[in-house]
Amino acid sequence: MNFTLGKKLGTATKPPCEDTGGQDKGEEPDTTETAYEVDGISPKIAIAIGDTPKTATFFAAYSGSKLPPEVQKLIDGH
Template identity: 75%
Template sequence: MSWTGRSTGVLVAAAMVMSVAACTDGGGGGGEASCANLYTYQDRSYLDVTPNVKFTLGKTLGVATQTPCDDTGGQDESEEPVWTENAYEVDGISPEVAIAIGDTPKTATFFAVRSGKEIPSEVQRLIDGS
């Protein structure tokens, strides 16, 4: 294989690793802001918290939307696909703080609004009790 062929392969591999890292890390270095797990409901953004949180679902709230990561730039926002899932109330916590998101109640996952690295106290109490 020529030097050019090897160099091209290395550059392609490096670009793939960087794009995956950018999407899962959010650029913060801690992996806490995965854009793959970012949903919007009523103009608020929710991130998944932890898979082990025990919570009780309340009523169905409506639809939460997830847009794909634009970690490489250049995507035309007008052509950007949007995925939707059901949003559910979490008993004991305001939907302004946390919701559950999933196709069905059995597959719903716990999501919370975050400002930076802060987790709302109501959510932290629920995590600590799990």
């Protein structure tokens, strides 16, 4: 998926990975990275998070079974 970053929004906190279902409770701390707007999409729907614009990852927040139309359009490449 291709997306263009907008301005910096601030800092996002990422909790440690819990892919083991809590079996390996280590001392891994939360991490912080920069949050960016995604052009054409409200930050209430999606943002990008990463140490740099080149490494930013797209994150969408929604409830229900369907993606917001703006996100689906981006995924479809329109």
